[in-house]
Amino acid sequence: MARLVLKFGGTSVADLGRIRNVARHVKREVDAGHEVAVVVSAMSGVTNQLVGYCRDASVLHDAREYDAVVASGEQVTAGLLAITLQSLGVEARSWLGWQIPIRTDGAHSVARITGIDSPLLLERMAKGQVAVIAGFQGIGPDNRISTLGRGGSDTSAVAIAAAVGADRCDIYTDVDGVYTTDPRIVSNARRLDKVAFEEMLEMASLGAKVLQVRSVELAMVHGVRTFVRSSFADPDAPQVNERGEPVGTLICDEDEIVEKQLVTGIAYSKDEAKITLRRVQDKPGIAAGIFGPLAAANVNVDMIVQNISEDGRTTDITFTVPTADYERSLALIDGLSSAISIEQVSGSKDVAKVSVIGIGMRSHAGVAAQAFEALASRGINIQLITTSEIKISILIDAAYTELAVRTLHSIYELDKT
Amino acid sequence: MARLVLKFGGTSVADLGRIRNVARHVKREVDAGHEVAVVVSAMSGVTNQLVGYCRDASVLHDAREYDAVVASGEQVTAGLLAITLQSLGVEARSWLGWQIPIRTDGAHSVARITGIDSPLLLERMAKGQVAVIAGFQGIGPDNRISTLGRGGSDTSAVAIAAAVGADRCDIYTDVDGVYTTDPRIVSNARRLDKVAFEEMLEMASLGAKVLQVRSVELAMVHGVRTFVRSSFADPDAPQVNERGEPVGTLICDEDEIVEKQLVTGIAYSKDEAKITLRRVQDKPGIAAGIFGPLAAANVNVDMIVQNISEDGRTTDITFTVPTADYERSLALIDGLSSAISIEQVSGSKDVAKVSVIGIGMRSHAGVAAQAFEALASRGINIQLITTSEIKISILIDAAYTELAVRTLHSIYELDKT
Known part of the structure; x- marks a missing residue:
């Protein structure tokens, strides 16, 4: 009972x-x-x-x-x-x-x-x-x-x-x-x-x-x-x-899970839009100055990647938001204080996020590299990458979503019991 | 306020x-x-x-x-x-x-x-x-x-x-x-x-x-x-x-009503059915023997009239029930204990109840007589009558409902302010 x-x-x-x-x-x-x-x-x-x-x-x-x-x-x-x-x-x-x-x-x-x-x-x-x-x-x-x-x-x-x-x-x-x-x-x-x-x-x-x-x-x-x-x-x-x-x-x-798999599943989301800010003046507080107003407006920013650009004095920032918040986010960026100098803003709604999930990853290296190689072999360009202990998320062109999911599902042998 | x-x-x-x-x-x-x-x-x-x-x-x-x-x-x-x-x-x-x-x-x-x-x-x-x-x-x-x-x-x-x-x-x-x-x-x-x-x-x-x-x-x-x-x-x-x-x-x-009218309104209901029990043996407890089982079955009996019949040893009882309960009531009467001897049961759903209402009636005689005369002059036969302090209810053939209502409304001058 x-x-x-x-x-x-x-x-x-x-x-x-x-x-x-x-x-x-x-x-x-x-x-x-x-x-x-x-x-x-x-x-x-x-x-x-x-x-x-x-x-x-x-x-x-x-x-x-x-x-x-x-x-x-x-x-x-x-x-x-x-x-x-x-x-x-x-x-x-x-x-x-x-x-x-x-x-x-x-x-x-x-x-x-x-x-x-x-x-x-x-x-x-x-x-x-x-x-x-x-x-x-x-x-x-x-x-x-x-x-x-x-x-x-x-x-x-x-x-x-x-x-x-x-x-x-x-x-x-x-x-x-x-x-x-x-x-x-x-x-x-x-x-x-x-x-x-x-x-x-x-x-x-x-x-x-x-x-x-x-x-x-x-x-x-x-x-x-x-x-x-x-x-x-x-x-x-x-x-x-x-x-x-x-x-x-x-x-x-x-x-309670006796036989732990390296990878358990492949998830995807087409509800993603990407925004890239080019040649943002690189100074302390810049991230807070950009993401503070977005958070205040209840925009749920997901992936964030920041690179130093060639000149060494400015930085490029790319992040994703839910598709429904895309236009609103662009407007918020546009209305940022002039203290934040951004040379160019671009973006796209034609992106998708594909994720590889598995608690087995914690103790195994090489899972991410395997994914990158497989996607490259299919000619799928990786736009952004974020990782956690048990997950790798990759942003790609939305047109390749199904191909990417099938490719990843196959290389981790998820179709085999 | x-x-x-x-x-x-x-x-x-x-x-x-x-x-x-x-x-x-x-x-x-x-x-x-x-x-x-x-x-x-x-x-x-x-x-x-x-x-x-x-x-x-x-x-x-x-x-x-x-x-x-x-x-x-x-x-x-x-x-x-x-x-x-x-x-x-x-x-x-x-x-x-x-x-x-x-x-x-x-x-x-x-x-x-x-x-x-x-x-x-x-x-x-x-x-x-x-x-x-x-x-x-x-x-x-x-x-x-x-x-x-x-x-x-x-x-x-x-x-x-x-x-x-x-x-x-x-x-x-x-x-x-x-x-x-x-x-x-x-x-x-x-x-x-x-x-x-x-x-x-x-x-x-x-x-x-x-x-x-x-x-x-x-x-x-x-x-x-x-x-x-x-x-x-x-x-x-x-x-x-x-x-x-x-x-x-x-x-x-x-x-709060300064000018009290003799009669205030004429109401009617077609949701009535009539049941007549002829030559019921007249002995103590006979009414309880008939209406008790109806009440127990949640049948809401409305008008009741009882007359001594010609022979002096039996009685005729007529009463009304809601139309929806008519068949059920007949079945209940049919199933009454053989201790109650009823010679004949008849009934009809083609009846209507017309009522004259007014608190002024309390202090004025003749209101009822006026109604009976008016209906008689129109050739409307009165089947049953019940009265209270402020109301007279009359059961008639349903076909005459509208004529009766119009007649009564007119004789009490309800159309005049």
């Missing part, structure tokens, strides 16, 4: 038929003797509709009112799933954020969970009652509903799993796990049985859209074993592997 | 355009210096959709979950109206039932309000902040959302008006007041300036669908002056009468 938290996203609860499917997944776990809490999102499309209402009512809407409006979507799903579970003979009740309560810092529309009062939940779960919890929401110090930001239901699920000391947090989604890379680009991409928290964090933030970055961070901090699996598998006879375990990807502590 | 509670129903908040219209009504009252609380229903159609979801999820759904699902509709409207008010420069915030809190007896889906904690509301209203309150909902002793039953937003508004000691509760609706009868039947029906609580109670329960019966009861008990007016009037230049007062109907204590 285990204590489980199951999370189902918007597409998994899109209509009453799918909610019934979810209920059968839950019933299977209850019948197996587990204590179960379920976290649900709004029915797909509902949140967008509610957000649209708020925007149409006023462009500058009060985030507290936005939260009251938008949180209603998860409330509906939670009630409907509880009703459906009861109709299958499973004891269940819905819980809204304020009822548990799930306490937040009260930062409306972008709240962070500060604590969850779990005794009552645990008591009910121990008695065999399934707790159906509205995701994405909590209550702030102002006694008002605060939402966790888009995709916040993943975060709710992991936070609840941590609070109730769950043995596992199952994230049911529209894919059956985390892959070595995007299967739409590399047809023989392989589902990973296990991924370390650190690796998943890099994959999530680099564009693999399976899990929200915040929920992975939270899972890592609290050591919540998080299992990504498919909500579209047959609930009554889910796929199992050769060891009889359900099919999916377990995100866990690296200690 | 006055303290006002304004209530807007589903059709008045059907979309963002109409919500903006509502906001302008509210702003007008705020600009006039009043303290304002607003009670809103769900956007029209939303509650039906949510109720449908619950029914489709399970015919026998948990009323506690139903409440959590259905109450979300008012939550959305409250947030959107608060946002819209703010966009017009009016300080406002939304309040959900559990935030005030509006306490109920916890009878899910049919809850009754037991108390409202008003100090915080009053404090905010005194500071000029409009309280936008989600109608139809409260919180029960189980710390869960409980709804007040369909049309419960009227009741919410009146209860809140009583709790905050409002000078008036304005019910904005799709008609501009209470009429002497249905204007679709009598084209010269007249809008009443004032109606006594007791009269309105009879009109509401007899088929004039302007206000929920429960809200009128509550208004009477707490002496809440309730003003029925149109939400479709121009918010910035609402219609006023010759005394500069807004157009509508005030429902108030009869002491």
